[in-house]
Amino acid sequence: MYKVNDVVVHENGGVYRIVSIGKPDFVKGQEEYYTMKSVWDDSSMIYVKINNDKVYMRPVISKAEARSYLEKLSGIDAEYDTNNKEREKKNRQILKSCEVSQYLELMKAILLEQEKKKQGGKKLNCSDEKDLQRAEKMLISELAVVFNVTVESARKSVVEAVFTQDKEG
Template identity: 30%
Template sequence: MYKVGEVVLYGANGVCEITEITTKTIGKISVEYYVLKPVCSDSSTLFVPTHNEQLVSKMRDVLSSDEIKNILSQKTDNEIWIDNKSERCERFKEIIAGGDCKKLVELIRRMHFHSKIQLQKGRRLHMSDERFLKEAEKMVCDEVSIVLNIDRGEVLPLVLAG
């Protein structure tokens, strides 16, 4: 069970702080919730039922500084690209939903590599690919900037250097 004050990654919502654990009663049913505030956005508050295993499984502790540095230092095989758009979208959805930083970094690197190839051909990424890229970048940049205590703008060059 998580505690108030802990910082977690919550799916595509990014890095959040658990600001409280509260109970809300709807009708005769009382449900305990984690109250999450995204660290990089003041605009929303998330309520995650503490006993909902599916939703709680989307929460994970942020990585340590050493874990992030290890992920960023690993090389990525940029040549792997899924040509079938629907298969690619499903795979990207899985990666983003999983929230695994290593897979997200690999996804960002592959997409930037593919984007360069597309630009050389006078093309761009598909709109859906761009959306996935932005979501993956947000998740990684939020976590890396918080853990390494660096500006968000400094993160993407670190990710792409691998």
Template identity: 30%
Template sequence: MFSVGDAVVYETQGVCKISEITSMTAGKVTREYYVLKPVYEDRSTVYVPVDNDAVVNSRMRFVFTVDEVNTIIKNVSDGNAMEWITDDAKRKEFCVNTLKKGDRAELMRLIGMLYSRQSELKEQKKHFHIADERYMKEAEKLINEEFAYVLGIDRKEVQNYIAKNIN
């Protein structure tokens, strides 16, 4: 169970702090909710039912530790490159599922695949697909927010930290 003050990652909302646990009534049913405040989006609030194990267990987790972040970076640098998915529909499905799942190691591999393709196309003076750009930005946002929070650095410094620790 989570407690007030815990830092968690909630699905695609990114890093959140549990600001309180409150009771809310809908109809005749009163339930307890975690009140999540996204760390990097102060105008948002997310309510997660405490008693809904399916939601809590699949969509919410504690943020990583520094050691876990460094392990993810190391594992990605150990030659786990992802091949480009040429079929647009399959690539879209893969990207959407990877973003939804939120597995940070898979997101890192997704970013690597998209970045490699973007660089390739740039050399050929061709345009990167707008959808692929959007997937890359969303994956980078999730990675940058959690890694910055855990490492105590600015989100803009995360890519440099990763690059420095990959080599």
């Protein structure tokens, strides 16, 4: 069970701080909820049942874990599946997982494909663009919290790690 002020990653919305635990006024019944506020958008507040096994939440990773993931980025397999249906299915599973290594794999594959298409004068398809934005929202906001930097700075670190390490590998 989480405590007030814990920072967690929520499967549908990014990084949240638990501001209270209890029964919100609008709820009938006895179930308790986490009241959570987005760390990046003060207007975003969500309520999650404490005993809800259908919603995935986890604590944010530590600085050491974050550094380790970025350092290992070159070893992460970033296969871009050319079969649109299979890729979209896999991407949905990854985005639902809230797993940092899978987010990095997804981002790396899409960023490398984006660069490849850019070289050929093309753009990513709409589905890949949305998947990249969602993965960035989840992972980049978490890294920004972990490293206590702006979202832009965290994104830059990931993009640099993808392209620097890809050229080395």
